[in-house]
Amino acid sequence: MQLDVRDVSFAYGQRLALQGVSFTVQSGRLNALLGPNGAGKSTLMALFSRLYRLQQGDILLGELSIRRQPRQALRQLGVVFQQSTLDLDLSVRQNLAYHAALHGLSRRQAAPRIESELQRQGLLERQHEQVRQLNGGHRRRVEIARALLHEPKILLLDEPSVGLDQASRLALNQHIRLLCAERGLTVVWTTHLLDEIQAEDPVVVLHQGRILAENSAAELVHSSGTASLGDAFARLTGQTEAA
Structure with missing residues (x-):
C-alpha cells in the first residue's frame, strides 16, 4: 500500500x-x-x-x-514508537493477547496470529517470559510482533x-x-x-x-x-x- x-x-x-x-x-x-x-x-x-x-x-x-x-x-497501520510501550510485568504472549483484544480480535482469531508472529519473530521459546527479562533487541521484536497482529x-x-x-x-x-x-x-x-x-x-x-x-x-x-x-x-x- x-x-x-x-x-x-x-x-x-x-x-x-x-x-x-x-x-x-x-x-x-x-x-x-x-x-x-x-x-x-x-x-x-x-x-x-x-x-x-x-x-x-x-x-x-x-x-x-x-x-x-x-x-x-x-x-x-502498525506502529513501533521510539519509546517502548510494552507492559514489562506481563509475558510476551500476554502483551500480544492484550493488544489483539484492543483491536477487537476474539481469542479464536488472535491465537493463530499470535502463534505465527511469535514464530516469525523467533520468540516462541520466550513467549512466557516477562518482557522485563528480555534484552533490547528482543523487546523490539515483541513490539514488531504486536504491531503486525492486526495485519x-x-x-x-x-x-x-x-x-x-x-x-x-x-x-x-x-x-x-x-x-x-x-x-x-x-x-x-x-x-x-x-x-x-x-x-x-x-x-x-x-x-x-x-x-x-x-x-x-x-x-x-x-x-x-x-x-x-x-x-x-x-x-x-x-x-x-x-x-
Missing part, C-alpha cells in the same frame, strides 16, 4: 516543526526517513498515528485519508534501533527487510544512522521541518556528486553527520 504525505505543516505553538512536507512512500519496500535529531521525524510519526491531529495538509494510505477517514486509515499494510518504525548495540541494530534492520520481502509490507523506518540505509532504499531527507531530497540512496549520492551518503547528507544539510 502506498502512503502519500501532502503539504503537511505542523506547529507547537509558535514553533513550526513541519513546513509544507510532501513525499510518497513506496509500496513493499523499506523507506528511510533520514534526518538529524529535531528534524521533525517523530512529529510526522505522531501525525501518521493520529497522536497529533493534522493542522494543515493530508496523509493518504492508499485512497484513505487520515483527515477524513481516520478509523479506516489507522486499521492499515496492517504499512509498518511505521520510529528510530527503532535506539538503545541497541550495533550487532542488534543491524540484525533488526535485516529482519525488517525480510518482512518486506516475504509479506510485501510497506515500511517507514526513521533514522539518523546512515549505516541502516542501503543503496537501493528509497530515502526522504528531512531537515528543520522541510524535505530536502527524495530519491534512492544511490541516486542521492550520484546527484550530489559525492562519494557516500554521509557526504551527500552533509552537502544537503550543512551537517557533517546525521546524528
Whole structure:
C-alpha cells in the first residue's frame, strides 16, 4: 500500500516543526526517513498515528485519508514508537493477547496470529517470559510482533534501533527487510544512522521541518556528486553527520 504525505505543516505553538512536507512512500519496500535529531521525524510519526491531529495538509494510505477517514486509515497501520510501550510485568504472549483484544480480535482469531508472529519473530521459546527479562533487541521484536497482529499494510518504525548495540541494530534492520520481502509490507523506518540505509532504499531527507531530497540512496549520492551518503547528507544539510 502506498502512503502519500501532502503539504503537511505542523506547529507547537509558535514553533513550526513541519513546513509544507510532501513525499510518497513506496509500496513493499523499506523507506528511510533520514534526518538529524529535531528534524521533525517523530512529529510526522505522531501525525501518521493520529497522536497529533493534522493542522494543515493530508496523509493518504492508499485512497484513505487520515483527515477524513481516520478509523479506516489507522486499521492499515502498525506502529513501533521510539519509546517502548510494552507492559514489562506481563509475558510476551500476554502483551500480544492484550493488544489483539484492543483491536477487537476474539481469542479464536488472535491465537493463530499470535502463534505465527511469535514464530516469525523467533520468540516462541520466550513467549512466557516477562518482557522485563528480555534484552533490547528482543523487546523490539515483541513490539514488531504486536504491531503486525492486526495485519496492517504499512509498518511505521520510529528510530527503532535506539538503545541497541550495533550487532542488534543491524540484525533488526535485516529482519525488517525480510518482512518486506516475504509479506510485501510497506515500511517507514526513521533514522539518523546512515549505516541502516542501503543503496537501493528509497530515502526522504528531512531537515528543520522541510524535505530536502527524495530519491534512492544511490541516486542521492550520484546527484550530489559525492562519494557516500554521509557526504551527500552533509552537502544537503550543512551537517557533517546525521546524528
